[in-house]
Amino acid sequence: MYPTGGSFRGSRGACFSQIPKKNLQPTSAPTPTSSTVNGDFDQRVKSTFKPKVSPKTLIDRYMRKETNAISLLHQLAQTLQFHLEMKETVTPANVTGLYFAFCAVIDGVEYKTGIGTAKKEARLNAAQLALQDLLPTLETLDGPPPLPVKEEPSIPDVHPCRAMLERKKSVNLQIPHAVRDQLTKLMNSHPEYSSCAGTIAAFILQTSSGYEVVALGTGNFNTKESISSNGRILHDSHAVVTARRSLMRFLYRHLLMYFSKNANLTEKSIFQQNSSSSSSLLSLKSGVTLHLYVNQLPKGAAQVLPKLRLNPLSMLAWQVNNEISLHLSVEGKVFSVFSSTHDPCTSKMVSMSTTDKLTQWQVLGYQGALLSHFIEPVYVQSILIGDSDCSEICSMERSVSQRVEGITSELPMFYCMMRPHISLVPSVASSRADGNQLTYSVNWSEGDSSLEVVDGLEGKTIEDSPFKSGCSLASRLCKVAMLHRFRLVAKEAQRTDLLATTSYRGAKMMAKSYQESKNILRAYLHQQGFGSWVDKALVSDNFTCE
Numbered sequence: 318m319y320p321t322g323g324s325f326r327g328s329r330g331a332c333f334s335q336i337p338k339k340n341l342q343p344t345s346a347p348t349p350t351s352s353t354v355n356g357d358f359d360q361r362v363k364s365t366f367k368p369k370v371s372p373k374t375l376i377d378r379y380m381r382k383e384t385n386a387i388s389l390l391h392q393l394a395q396t397l398q399f400h401l402e403m404k405e406t407v408t409p410a411n412v413t414g415l416y417f418a419f420c421a422v423i424d425g426v427e428y429k430t431g432i433g434t435a436k437k438e439a440r441l442n443a444a445q446l447a448l449q450d451l452l453p454t455l456e457t458l459d460g461p462p463p464l465p466v467k468e469e470p471s472i473p474d475v476h477p478c479r480a481m482l483e484r485k486k487s488v489n490l491q492i493p494h495a496v497r498d499q500l501t502k503l504m505n506s507h508p509e510y511s512s513c514a515g516t517i518a519a520f521i522l523q524t525s526s527g528y529e530v531v532a533l534g535t536g537n538f539n540t541k542e543s544i545s546s547n548g549r550i551l552h553d554s555h556a557v558v559t560a561r562r563s564l565m566r567f568l569y570r571h572l573l574m575y576f577s578k579n580a581n582l583t584e585k586s587i588f589q590q591n592s593s594s595s596s597s598l599l600s601l602k603s604g605v606t607l608h609l610y611v612n613q614l615p616k617g618a619a620q621v622l623p624k625l626r627l628n629p630l631s632m633l634a635w636q637v638n639n640e641i642s643l644h645l646s647v648e649g650k651v652f653s654v655f656s657s658t659h660d661p662c663t664s665k666m667v668s669m670s671t672t673d674k675l676t677q678w679q680v681l682g683y684q685g686a687l688l689s690h691f692i693e694p695v696y697v698q699s700i701l702i703g704d705s706d707c708s709e710i711c712s713m714e715r716s717v718s719q720r721v722e723g724i725t726s727e728l729p730m731f732y733c734m735m736r737p738h739i740s741l742v743p744s745v746a747s748s749r750a751d752g753n754q755l756t757y758s759v760n761w762s763e764g765d766s767s768l769e770v771v772d773g774l775e776g777k778t779i780e781d782s783p784f785k786s787g788c789s790l791a792s793r794l795c796k797v798a799m800l801h802r803f804r805l806v807a808k809e810a811q812r813t814d815l816l817a818t819t820s821y822r823g824a825k826m827m828a829k830s831y832q833e834s835k836n837i838l839r840a841y842l843h844q845q846g847f848g849s850w851v852d853k854a855l856v857s858d859n860f861t862c863e
């Protein structure tokens with residue numbers, strides 16, 4: 318079930334992107350932009366972005382002061398096809414006075430912070446600082462600039478661009494191996510649930526020590542139950558959602574370690590107080606990055622697009638938007654929010670598709686509202702797809718990244734559109750589940766002594782689950798459990814302001830920046846023509862730990 322190898326089908330990922338840098342805009346007449354759904358899409362884009370001026374010429378103009386730093390960065394981004402955004406951030410802790418602060422974000426990596434008494438000045442200074450790091454790497458490199466990552470052993474006698482690709486290929490092989498090893502270990506301990514691993518997702522933590530799976534989930538269903546008002550029912554048990562909630566448990570665990578009175582535990586935590594920031598929020602330690610592995614293309618627009626083989630000249634932009642629109646997951650089926658074949662009001666349980674949730678998390682972070690009281694947004698740097706039936710990632714790129722391209726400048730501090738590197742990698746598990754356990758979902762996070770098995774249709778732990786929270790069979794991933802952990806961390810962190818509210822909804826609404834970012838994101842998606850986000854009933858969050 319768990320192969321030791323597999324044919325590697327690599328992808329150059331987001332930093333070598335060949336997709337347009339603008340969202341499709343609704344129009345009433347056919348336009349060339351609708352070619353994004355045609356089979357010759359990549360060739361058209363290559364032609365569109367074929368550089369007319371070499372990077373060396375652009376740099377020479379900058380050195381002669383014929384252009385400024387911001388212009389050069391944007392020109393290099395277009396020529397070398399990397400993703401660039403100028404992100405407003407916080408002033409360094411050692412800076413006093415009223416200053417604006419910006420940093421350049423290139424393919425999701427933040428460069429040094431520039432400050433100024435005006436935003437224009439701060440952006441310019443940030444661009445100059447980014448170029449100080451970039452220009453030396455462009456002397457011999459014709460492709461996208463390498464990212465400022467932790468120094469690794471050099472690969473001798475290899476061109477810098479080739480060396481970077483070799484390291485990328487190594488990462489794309491090591492992560493699936495880590496997932497397979499962890500999955501095998503868990504399933505060997507509980508072989509009776511090995512057939513539950515048909516659809517799997519896992520979060521992998523990368524440190525100087527290597528790659529470690531810290532959260533894992535399987536599953537493919539929503540509950541058949543109506544919206545729960547007590548927070549003890551899991552409404553969505555799809556693999557990525559289950560793995561993400563398991564990741565949140567992992568983050569809570571490390572926050573408790575950080576705020577403990579034990580210096581050894583604090584040191585082992587993945588979190589740190591950012592000395593270069595005046596913010597009280599914790600951040601991941603330097604050199605710690607997060608990756609996501611899935612063995613199937615997520616449900617929603619990511620699965621719809623590969624099926625499109627339409628003539629662009631006969632397709633209106635609104636039809637394109639309809640295909641890459643937001644999607645609803647209802648009783649195992651997926652519908653566009655524009656679909657007339659399904660009325661969400663007629664179903665007990667409706668949730669947004671997994672693809673849409675990934676889009677949201679790449680903007681708001683995977684930590685959610687409650688954890689954002691303590692930490693900066695946590696993003697994944699790469700999404701690795703181990704789907705043996707998948708041969709291209711364009712659909713995933715367009716759905717997760719392109720729909721929200723350009724939103725960063727509208728977001729509050731710390732939030733941005735983090736464009737993940739998306740790659741095809743070897744599969745680590747069969748995507749077929751046993752019929753008797755088809756609705757079961759398994760969850761685990763680093764530090765757990767055993768698996769928890771949830772019936773996705775019931776939204777509760779099964780009677781024979783290796784781990785059970787109690788006689789109510791409420792999952793350890795349910796909202797009440799998350800609220801309990803939130804209050805534990807708030808107590809350890811001595812956050813009396815957070816302890817003053819007892820309801821789940823109240824605690825979420827107190828996360829002002831997170832809620833502001835969520836509202837901006839949903840308004841942005843609607844304005845771009847991708848439809849309206851469907852929220853669950855507000856009553857579902859009005860509960861307490863009691």
